[in-house]
Amino acid sequence: MSAELTIGVIGAGRVGAVLAAALRGAGHRVVAASGVSAAAKHRIRTLLPGAQNLPADEVARAATDLLIIAVPDDALAGVVTGLAATGALRPGQVVAHTSGAHGLAVLAPAAAVGARPLALHPAMTFTGTAADLARLPGISYGITAADDTVRALAQALVADLAGSPEWIAEDRRALYHAGLAHGANHLVTLVNEAADRLRDAGVLSPEKVLGPLLTAALENALRMGDAAITGPVSRGDAGTVARHVQELARTAPDSLPAYVALARRTADRVIANGRLRAVDAEPLLGVLAEPAAADAGQLGEAAK
Numbered sequence: 586m587s588a589e590l591t592i593g594v595i596g597a598g599r600v601g602a603v604l605a606a607a608l609r610g611a612g613h614r615v616v617a618a619s620g621v622s623a624a625a626k627h628r629i630r631t632l633l634p635g636a637q638n639l640p641a642d643e644v645a646r647a648a649t650d651l652l653i654i655a656v657p658d659d660a661l662a663g664v665v666t667g668l669a670a671t672g673a674l675r676p677g678q679v680v681a682h683t684s685g686a687h688g689l690a691v692l693a694p695a696a697a698v699g700a701r702p703l704a705l706h707p708a709m710t711f712t713g714t715a716a717d718l719a720r721l722p723g724i725s726y727g728i729t730a731a732d733d734t735v736r737a738l739a740q741a742l743v744a745d746l747a748g749s750p751e752w753i754a755e756d757r758r759a760l761y762h763a764g765l766a767h768g769a770n771h772l773v774t775l776v777n778e779a780a781d782r783l784r785d786a787g788v789l790s791p792e793k794v795l796g797p798l799l800t801a802a803l804e805n806a807l808r809m810g811d812a813a814i815t816g817p818v819s820r821g822d823a824g825t826v827a828r829h830v831q832e833l834a835r836t837a838p839d840s841l842p843a844y845v846a847l848a849r850r851t852a853d854r855v856i857a858n859g860r861l862r863a864v865d866a867e868p869l870l871g872v873l874a875e876p877a878a879a880d881a882g883q884l885g886e887a888a889k
Contacts, residue, residue, distance in 0.1 A: 589613055590613045590614065590650040591613075591648060591650045592605060592608055592609075592613050592648055592650065592651045593615070593653070594619070594648075595641045595654045595656065595664065596620075596625075596656040597620035597628045597629050597638075598625060598655060598656075599717075600683050600713075602618065602620075602625070602628035602629065602632045602633060602655075603632065603713060603717040603721075604653065605632070607718055607721050608742070608745065608746070609633065610718065612745070615633050616636060616648070617639045617644040618636045618637075618638060619639060619641045620638055631715070632715065641668065641673075642668060642673040646675075650678065650679065651679045651742075652674070652680045652681070653682075654682045654683070655682070655683040658684050665691060666694045668694075668695070669695055669697065669700075670694075672698075674695050674699075675699065676698065676699025677701065678699075678700045678701065679701045679702075679703055680695040680702055681702075681703035683705060684762075685708075685727055686759055687758060688704050688756075688758040689702045689703075689729055689755055696731070701731065701734070702735070703728070703730055703739055704727070705726055705728055705739060706727040706728075707724060707748070708725045708751070709721065709724045721746055721747065723747065723748065723749070724748050724749070725748060726748050726751065727761050728750050728751065728752055728753065729754070775847075779795060780792065781837070782833075782836075785836055811858050814855055814860075817829075818855065818869065819851070819855045821861050821865045821868070823869040823871070823872050826869060826872050827872045830844070830873075852869060852873065
């Protein structure tokens with residue numbers, strides 16, 4: 586492991602408490618954490634035994650080597666500004682945040698008082714329980730560091746966590762985070778939308794139907810890229826897609842815009858990689874252009 590660090594974490598939420606617990610398990614000293622809610626207090630007691638639950642400024646003072654700030658994105662700037670203004674930060678101290686969307690700019694007030702800024706984002710979804718610790722080995726961390734010294738420290742910390750570093754430029758942080766959110770967060774929404782539609786169709790246990798199918802689809806997508814795309818859009822089956830659109834418009838109209846948007850993006854990708862000729866895609870694209878203005882009957886006509 587890297588040299589033992591004295592660490593504090595501001596924000597004992599799902600990410601902060603688990604990340605601090607993992608660093609503690611790697612041999613570092615987590616001496617303090619801040620948490621106000623009952624859930625945060627419980628995480629500190631169970632995941633960070635021995636760490637004091639202190640106000641944020643006191644956590645910052647106790648974290649002589651590394652301060653981790655794991656608060657919501659929109660709260661981050663205010664927390665950093667407040668800590669710098671109260672004199673809680675010190676020169677040489679590494680101040681890291683766990684936001685995927687932010688880089689180093691949000692830590693400018695800390696850098697102005699001599700602290701060393703670091704953006705360290707674990708690319709993983711968290712529940713805030715001990716079960717998360719088993720998922721950390723092998724994950725990637727999106728890192729942005731200001732200099733070689735902090736870069737080396739970040740690489741050592743990621744190695745302690747059995748992770749892999751991904752070096753993200755300051756001006757690419759939002760794009761990096763958009764990719765992760767689009768994949769992970771929207772995947773959960775998509776799976777639940779699919780499960781709801783199966784329930785509407787009378788399927789009693791949609792998770793049993795979807796589990797093998799979606800697992801295979803995800804594995805194929807990660808391994809094969811666009812070659813993994815299957816289904817009626819990839820074949821240009823305008824009639825089938827029109828029936829989907831008609832039924833969604835009738836049964837679950839709130840799901841229709843997302844279905845159409847994803848079907849259109851799927852069509853774009855299969856056309857671009859040559860699996861579906863543009864001329865053959867025209868009836869399909871006509872169906873996907875209709876829903877906002879057409880009724881179900883017109884959609885059916887468009888697919889004929």
